[in-house]
Amino acid sequence: MLSVAIVGNGPIERHPDFQEYKNVIDIWIGADRGALTLVTNEIPIEYAVGDFDSINEEEKKVIQQNTNFFKEYPSEKNETDLEIALLKAYELDPDEIYLFGVTGGRLDHELINIQLLSSIVNKGIRGVIADSLNQLELTTPGMHTINYCEKYPYISFIPFTKEVSGITLSDFYYPLENQTISWGSTLCISNKLLSKSGTFSYKEGILLLVKSRDTIQR
Numbered sequence: 001m002l003s004v005a006i007v008g009n010g011p012i013e014r015h016p017d018f019q020e021y022k023n024v025i026d027i028w029i030g031a032d033r034g035a036l037t038l039v040t041n042e043i044p045i046e047y048a049v050g051d052f053d054s055i056n057e058e059e060k061k062v063i064q065q066n067t068n069f070f071k072e073y074p075s076e077k078n079e080t081d082l083e084i085a086l087l088k089a090y091e092l093d094p095d096e097i098y099l100f101g102v103t104g105g106r107l108d109h110e111l112i113n114i115q116l117l118s119s120i121v122n123k124g125i126r127g128v129i130a131d132s133l134n135q136l137e138l139t140t141p142g143m144h145t146i147n148y149c150e151k152y153p154y155i156s157f158i159p160f161t162k163e164v165s166g167i168t169l170s171d172f173y174y175p176l177e178n179q180t181i182s183w184g185s186t187l188c189i190s191n192k193l194l195s196k197s198g199t200f201s202y203k204e205g206i207l208l209l210v211k212s213r214d215t216i217q218r
Contacts, residue, residue: 001095002094002095002096003095004028004096005025005029005099006086006089006099007100007101008032009032009054009105014105014131016132017132018041018100019041021100027046028043028045028046029048029049029089030045030049031049031082032051032055033052034050034085044066047071048063048067048070048071049084050073051075052072080109086120096126096128097120099117099128099130100129100131103134113129118160118206120138133215134212136209138160140206141206144201146198146209149211152212153192154190154213155172155190155192155210156188156209157189157191157209158188158208159181159183159206159208160206163181164180164182166178166203167201167202169200171193172194173191173192
């Protein structure tokens with residue numbers, strides 16, 4: 001299984017602990033200043049791409065010295081730096097793609113970055129967004145097993161399509177049986193597992209799975 005990670009230019013305070021992913025990720029891609037983040041965390045960079053308009057010349061040289069592939073794009077372009085990095089990731093034919101440093105900044109960027117999970121899933125690739133407080137994954141209809149994670153104890157299901165039908169949650173504190181939720185529904189927010197694992201399934205639509213924790217641990 002090939003795992004690729006892309007690090008974007010999101011606020012440092014929202015970054016996850018990259019050391020936790022060092023043994024999970026096979027190839028790291030830095031998008032714009034995200035490449036400098038990888039250098040700072042002493043993580044080998046395979047690709048560094050973007051317009052690099054958020055760094056100075058000295059920082060750019062540091063990135064160039066610490067990556068196997070560097071490509072600079074014009075600042076006026078149709079794709080965001082993250083999308084350019086995604087296109088590079090697709091060339092590698094990975095089984096899963098992790099996105100880091102893509103939340104917590106400008107809301108327009110954060111929303112479109114979450115929507116980019118759709119393009120990943122449509123290619124048959126598992127897509128995950130993770131930061132210091134959350135882990136997001138877009139799912140498709142069918143049966144899914146979910147394991148308890150101490151770091152992200154709360155589990156929410158948010159309709160990505162206008163309506164999601166046939167939702168069933170088993171081994172959850174708040175179980176469900178064949179329910180339908182639509183945009184604006186809070187029925188599936190802030191749930192918890194009763195044991196080490198549980199299952200969720202649904203028949204139609206697309207669900208965004210969100211594992212999260214409080215800013216201050218209780």
